[in-house]
Amino acid sequence: MFSNDKNVETIAQLVEVLKHYIGLQSEYMKLDVIEKVVRLLTVITIMVVFCTILLISLIYLSFAAAFALQTLVGSLIWAFLIVGGGYLLLLIFFILLRHRLIERPLVRFLGSLLMSK
Known part of the structure; x- marks a missing residue:
């Protein structure tokens, strides 16, 4: 009844x-x-290249700012200390806001990338 050739072939x-x-x-x-x-x-590579270029630019801009401050402050050492202090304040700012500025966008990006259909 169930085992005819047509059923087996189907x-x-x-x-x-x-x-x-x-x-x-x-x-x-x-x-x-x-x-x-x-x-x-691709995103990691682009970010590494972008951060490298940004770091090199910041080094040159820091030297330029320190030499420009030298004329206002009167001492090159104080000018470099002011520039370094500005970077320390920027570091503290990023540490305090790391969840909002770094973790949340990274989690959103990875979530959208890995959970997309």
């Missing part, structure tokens, strides 16, 4: 289609993971 075709579907789904998952890793590495 079940065999269904099994083949399911195997093909599972294979395609696994390939899709691999490509999705690769895409997300590439996007993440």
Whole structure:
């Protein structure tokens, strides 16, 4: 009753289609993971390049500011101390606001990247 040739052939075709579907789904998952890793590495690379250029610029701007302050303060040492103190205040500012300025945007970015369909 249940085991005629047409039913067996239909079940065999269904099994083949399911195997093909599972294979395609696994390939899709691999490509999705690769895409997300590439996007993440691209963002990391861009941020490293941006931060490196920004740091080099800040070094030159700090020297320029210190030499400009020398004429106002009268001593090059005091001018460098003022510039260094400004950077210490900036560091304290970033430490106090690290959740709002660094952690939340990073969590939002990673969450949107990894949870996107």
